[in-house]
Amino acid sequence: MDEKQGPGEQGGQVGGAPAGWYAAEPGQERWWDGASWTGHVRPVPAGGPGGPAGSGGGIAWKVVGPVVGVVAVLVVALVVTLALTLGGGDASDAPDDATTEEFCDAVEEMYGALFVFALQESDAPWETGRVVEVLTETGTPEGISPEARAGFEEVVTALERVDGMTTAEIEEIEELDTDDDPDNDSPESDAFEEYADQTCGSMFG
Incomplete structure (x- = not known):
């Protein structure tokens, strides 16, 4: 092939x-x-x-069903936790004048990749380079709130940092426990997720 x-x-x-x-x-x-x-x-x-x-x-999230949504959202939460844990990095150079269509296409590709990562073997690497490239080249539309924009930058930074790492290696960095540990919460990432849902429609039905 x-x-x-x-x-x-x-x-x-x-x-x-x-x-x-x-x-x-x-x-x-x-x-x-x-x-x-x-x-x-x-x-x-x-x-x-x-x-x-x-x-x-792209992915027909409404057809695939809410279970897929839970899986992908959990992986997004893990990515954000890594951003908060690892720190550093800066995705602020990403454009802030993307069209809604461009932004939603990029977000859908991100969730598609994260869904694949969630289902692969623990020793398989996360190949996030393509997703990072798409997100940083696309950016966000005008009018996004500063908090949601910061959440976008958190996610991009984390995806860039975990490129090439395996799921097992990622889990060693930070064990995800968003229900019990308030330090793992990110208002910015919540704002970004809410903005993406409102702008693009819920991808998970």
Whole structure:
């Protein structure tokens, strides 16, 4: 398989297919991250393949269901906890004039990647470079609150720092316990999540 040849493309021409699950091998789908194929595979779901789930590309979160949302949100919480634990970093150079469509596409790609990370083996690395690139190049729309913008920067910083780390290594840094430890809470990340839901609609039904 040509890692740079997108889904349904001929001759290695990359045409910008959106990130998502695509038929790649008999009986399996493989995750295309928007630029190249990854090592993440899954059985073809009931109903058969047909490009990324849902109309318009990307992940059809409302179809996949609330359980997926819980998984992805927990991983986002872990990422934010890492940002608070590791400190440092700065994503403030990301644009602040993104269109709503650009922003929502970037957020959906982020959640898609985090869902993949949540399901992979504990010794598999988090390949966050593509997501960080998309988020930092896209930025946020005008009118986002300072608190929500700070939450966006927290998430981007954490994703950048964990690139190449395994789930096991990440869990060694900070054991997530957001229910019992108020220090793990981030009002900024909550504001960012709320802003993303209000702007893009709930991705989890």
